[in-house]
Amino acid sequence: MSHLLTDRRPVVAVLTVGDPVCLFRGNKANFKDIMKTGKDLDFPVYVVTTRDLKLSSKRIRGYQFDTDDKAWSKHWFPLPDVIYNRIPHREDERKRNVRQKINECIEHKSIYIYNPYFFNKRKLFEWLKRNRSTRALVPDTKRLLDPKKLSTMLQTYERLYLKPESGKAGKGIMLLQYDPEHEKPFRLTIQGQKYRHIVYRTAKLSALWKRIKKEMNNTPYIMQEGIQLTTYRDRNFDLRVLVQKTGKGAWMVTGVGARLAGLKRITTHVPQGGSIESPEKLLTPSFGGEMTTVILNRLKSNAVLIAKQIEKASGHMLGEMSMDLGIDIEGNMWFFEANSKPMKFDEPQIRKKSLERIFQYSQHLVNQPKNPVH
Incomplete structure (x- = not known):
């Protein structure tokens, strides 16, 4: 059965969200590379926003990069066979209408979507x-919920990393060390903007917790043993x-x-x-x-x-x-x-292979009969 389908190139849509200022969000240089690779491998490919992705339509409004005009332009495209999810931010993905659209894709009888959500x-x-x-x-990783649990974990490991559950690019990460010899044994290193970091020392667990809470800013955090x-x-x-x-x-x-x-x-x-x-x-x-x-x-x-x-x-x-x-x-x-949603690798040999695999895997998907996960 599958060999009958092998020759057909699937239509691949790169999914993102719209933007009032610049058409759509996401890493446009990455999207251009994806378009170019699709073209080289003879796959129809376009960028589509969650709003324009109407699964009950025969045709869809999407974007392609025009190499002559060096600009993105909007055209009509056939419904995709495979959706490559590149919605760039967690806050966009959390929106109700966006999640609804992703779920529709997951449930769809013939369209494949992969990597539907960010990880926690x-x-x-x-x-x-x-x-x-x-x-x-x-x-060893636990939720950072109260000073007592933090203190227990610190006695076990003496070095802990405190990290936001849904962090990105190292933002919000703190290093907590315990040095019983020091008059202020708790040492908290807060990674600040660019090349600065702040070191906060105290002898009191209550003061330490207050400072950590301030940095956490109501975001859920985990605490993790500091591996040497x-x-x-x-x-x-x-x-x-x-x-x-x-x-x-x-x-x-x-x-x-x-x-x-x-x-x-x-x-x-x-x-x-x-x-x-x-x-x-x-x-x-x-x-x-x-x-x-x-x-x-x-x-x-x-x-x-x-x-x-x-x-x-x-x-x-x-x-x-x-x-x-x-x-x-x-x-x-x-x-x-x-x-x-991996960031692009700058190493050229990895980059080329990674772009080709997006399409090779899409080809594999359309050669499978779809059975929805749910």
């Missing part, structure tokens, strides 16, 4: 704890892995990049002063060449296990995700974060 950090850790093979990769990661020239780094489904519908690692923290920064995010490096360069001084190869191979197989478990536990069809993994001084691997 706390849920990710809960999902990964459910599986024996991924449980060992997860640092291996460093490169005294700077932390983590490994950013892009995992996507292939033209056969199987999870595979598209590429591994590394992000080195800025000097004295508590996270490796590039907007926070981090830089892009090669994983081999950062791992080899600590582990040597041979062990580095072993670590990177293990990293890839673990990333695939993680992706499978997240997809299974989420109950939704996923086609790609990026994840941040760290390596501790013993060479053990730790999972910190996964993102269902």
Whole structure:
């Protein structure tokens, strides 16, 4: 049955939300790259907003980039076979009409949508704890609810990361350390804008909690054991892995990049002063060449296990995700974060492959009969 369909190129729509000022939201450079790759691979592709995506219509108003005019223009397109969700912000996704539209796509009898929603950090850790093979990769993580629980956790680990449940690009992350020798044993490092950070010290748990509450600003937070990661020239780094489904519908690692923290920064995010490096360069001084190869191979197989478990536990069809993994001084691997709307990888070989896989996976999808998850 499937070979009859293989020749037909599916119509792919990149989903975003409208914007009164600039037509639609999202990373337009990324959208242009997607359009170009679609064209090169002979796939019809366009950008559509949730408002214009009318699933009961035969035709849809969408956007294409005109390379001659160097501008986005609106045209009529056929209904998509596959919807690639790139709604850029959580606050857009939370809107009732947007969620309704995503649900309509999930329920639709023939249209596929993948990566329907952003991930929640706390849920990710809960999902990964459910599986024996991924449980060992997860640092101890709990909800940050009151000073008593915080104090108990701090006695266990002496270093904790405090992170917003729905954070992005390292915003709002704090590092809490406990040094019993110091007259003010609680040391809270708050990552400020750009290259500044604030260090707050106190001897009183109540004062510490008050300061943390102020930073949390009514946002749900998690607290996580601070893993002693291996460093490169005294700077932390983590490994950013892009995992996507292939033209056969199987999870595979598209590429591994590394992000080195800025000097004295508590996270490796590039907007926070981090830089892009090669994983081999950062791992080899600590582990040597041979062990580095072993670590990177293990990293890839673990990333695939993680992706499978997240997809299974989420109950939704996923086609790609990026994840941040760290390596501790013993060479053990730790999972910190996964993102269902991966930022584009700047490494050219990863970038090219990642764009092609969007279409290869879309082709795979239309060759399957759709059975809705619900």
